Amino acid sequence: MATPDAILVARGVEAGYAKKQILFGLDFSVSRSEVVALLGANGSGKSTALNTVSGFVRPQAGSIRFEGAEIAGKAPHRIFRLGVVQVSQARDLFSEMSVEENLRLGAWVRGGEVARLLDGVYQSFPRLAERRRQMVRLMSGGEQQMVAIGRALMADPRILLLDEPSGGLAPSFVAEIAAIIKALKARGIAMLIIEQNIKLALSVADRFLILRDGRVSQQHDVKAGMREEEIVRRIYL
Amino acid sequence: MTDAAPIANPTGKSGRSKPPAARQRRTLFWAVPLLLLPLPLFLDQYKQYVANLILVYVPVAVGFNIVIGNLGLLAFSNVAFFGIGAYASGVLALKLGWPWWTTILPAGLMGALAGCTASVPALRGVRLFYLAIMTLAFGELLRWVYIRWVPVTGGSFGMSVPQPSVLGWTLSTEGQKFYVFLVLAVLAVVLTDRILRSRFGRAFMAIKDNELAAAAMGIPTDRYILLAFAWSGFVVGIGGSMYAALVGHVTPVAFDLTELILEFAVVMVGGLGSLVGSVVGAAVITAAPEFFRGLPGAQELLFGVLIVLVILFLPRGLASLLARLHPIFVDRHYRD
Numbered sequence: 001m002a003t004p005d006a007i008l009v010a011r012g013v014e015a016g017y018a019k020k021q022i023l024f025g026l027d028f029s030v031s032r033s034e035v036v037a038l039l040g041a042n043g044s045g046k047s048t049a050l051n052t053v054s055g056f057v058r059p060q061a062g063s064i065r066f067e068g069a070e071i072a073g074k075a076p077h078r079i080f081r082l083g084v085v086q087v088s089q090a091r092d093l094f095s096e097m098s099v100e101e102n103l104r105l106g107a108w109v110r111g112g113e114v115a116r117l118l119d120g121v122y123q124s125f126p127r128l129a130e131r132r133r134q135m136v137r138l139m140s141g142g143e144q145q146m147v148a149i150g151r152a153l154m155a156d157p158r159i160l161l162l163d164e165p166s167g168g169l170a171p172s173f174v175a176e177i178a179a180i181i182k183a184l185k186a187r188g189i190a191m192l193i194i195e196q197n198i199k200l201a202l203s204v205a206d207r208f209l210i211l212r213d214g215r216v217s218q219q220h221d222v223k224a225g226m227r228e229e230e231i232v233r234r235i236y237l
Numbered sequence: 238m239t240d241a242a243p244i245a246n247p248t249g250k251s252g253r254s255k256p257p258a259a260r261q262r263r264t265l266f267w268a269v270p271l272l273l274l275p276l277p278l279f280l281d282q283y284k285q286y287v288a289n290l291i292l293v294y295v296p297v298a299v300g301f302n303i304v305i306g307n308l309g310l311l312a313f314s315n316v317a318f319f320g321i322g323a324y325a326s327g328v329l330a331l332k333l334g335w336p337w338w339t340t341i342l343p344a345g346l347m348g349a350l351a352g353c354t355a356s357v358p359a360l361r362g363v364r365l366f367y368l369a370i371m372t373l374a375f376g377e378l379l380r381w382v383y384i385r386w387v388p389v390t391g392g393s394f395g396m397s398v399p400q401p402s403v404l405g406w407t408l409s410t411e412g413q414k415f416y417v418f419l420v421l422a423v424l425a426v427v428l429t430d431r432i433l434r435s436r437f438g439r440a441f442m443a444i445k446d447n448e449l450a451a452a453a454m455g456i457p458t459d460r461y462i463l464l465a466f467a468w469s470g471f472v473v474g475i476g477g478s479m480y481a482a483l484v485g486h487v488t489p490v491a492f493d494l495t496e497l498i499l500e501f502a503v504v505m506v507g508g509l510g511s512l513v514g515s516v517v518g519a520a521v522i523t524a525a526p527e528f529f530r531g532l533p534g535a536q537e538l539l540f541g542v543l544i545v546l547v548i549l550f551l552p553r554g555l556a557s558l559l560a561r562l563h564p565i566f567v568d569r570h571y572r573d
Contacts, residue, residue, distance in 0.1 A: 080455035092450035109455040
């Protein structure tokens with residue numbers, strides 16, 4: 001499953017919360033510049049998989065290698081420093097701070113390059129440039145998602161882990177988020193995406209994995225052109 | 238963002254140049270103490286004692302506010318640091334004969350050590366009321382030590398601290414103590430301001446706003462929580478040393494829950510997370526009972542009503558009122 005240019009490789013990952021195990025031997029890989037979508041029913045372990053990669057959930061067994069180095073069980077801030085950056089479902093923004101303060105904190109580990117990175121993000125998201133002084137909690141869900149993605153970009157990521165980027169957003173914003181993900185893909189940023197909106201997932205991903213009961217039950221190339229109804233059937237039935 | 242070309246837009250520079258208010262604030266730190274210099278000329282010994290007590294509560298409030306206001310953790314170990322600082326100074330001066338001024342730094346370091354110890358539950362992920370009760374227990378445990386460790390602490394009766402001296406110069410009047418305390422209080426405020434304006438302060442702010450997000454941004458949250466507790470303990474410990482020098486007698490009863498409530502009131506009335514608030518709160522809460530002294534019986538009542546009114550109408554403390562008057566008093570500790 002792991003190609004020679006795989007940057008993220010998970011093998012036999014088992015993880016969960018307290019006594020409840022969620023992942024039972026998860027295997028997958030993401031190659032350089034590749035976008036992989038994780039699909040699955042509620043409770044299949046998608047978010048846990050992402051949180052285990054980013055270090056917020058400690059795996060009980062298995063290995064997760066990023067660019068050859070073992071990252072399983074490392075602290076979240078150490079994994080982040082390697083360039084594995086998560087944009088979580090709850091967006092985890094600093095709600096009492098302005099857009100720009102949020103973005104600057106995204107570049108916490110980057111030191112002196114803040115001005116350059118900030119220019120880059122404002123260029124990609126002119127809307128954020130207009131609202132850089134605005135308090136994040138006063139923004140709409142879609143705008144907050146933009147701040148979250150912009151803040152992740154401030155860290156100059158090697159791979160982005162996106163947990164439901166379109167979750168809870170108005171249709172117009174879903175289209176905008178899709179365009180943003182495509183633009184990131186065009187720049188060659190590898191991504192692992194959880195997405196309930198299968199249309200969106202298929203429009204951006206190269207490959208999709210179907211999770212069931214904490215393991216990858218199937219994986220398919222998007223180019224193979226599987227119909228959406230068929231994918232839904234395979235996820236839930 | 239590897240291929241994003243810099244654009245000819247000055248936005249990237251925004252927030253990097255110091256806002257004028259921040260520069261003015263620096264002046265505030267030096268101008269106010271300078272204005273206070275002639276104070277001992279106008280005050281009698283008792284009023285001077287109260288002024289000195291205010292200066293003792295400045296580092297105590299500043300230190301407490303770091304953990305509860307800037308870091309946002311509900312930890313009440315500050316009275317423990319205060320007691321440790323006072324006892325460290327007292328024991329070194331009385332038992333080992335060190336001049337008081339040489340005990341200030343060790344008192345701060347003992348406070349910092351207590352700060353590291355008190356941070357253990359927080360580092361293990363204990364939060365909110367659980368953290369509050371555990372840190373309260375830490376303070377009470379230390380009080381038990383003060384009472385039981387009679388050969389060193391003097392037990393329930395406490396110990397008398399020799400008259401303080403600085404470089405062989407005995408501070409025999411309240412006015413003399415005032416100048417030394419003023420220097421220490423200014424140092425506590427200025428150094429804490431430096432810390433809060435640095436990368437450390439930004440990390441504290443991020444942790445307070447959203448701890449998980451802070452960790453997700455690569456901020457080693459544990460390290461900063463430990464640092465905040467240690468600095469808090471250091472500053473409050475120095476406050477304890479000043480207290481020992483001011484009162485001349487250290488007893489366990491001075492570090493009980495009533496003291497904690499008083500210090501909590503200082504921070505709440507002044508303004509959570511505000512350095513200006515810590516100073517104003519220390520002044521108001523320490524001086525207020527003196528204003529009501531002419532009304533025996535109603536003193537505690539009026540004091541209580543004052544606190545309730547401030548919290549009710551100024552939830553962000555008196556600092557927020559000052560901030561409305563002039564931007565010089567605004568202290569949002571997040572700027573490069």
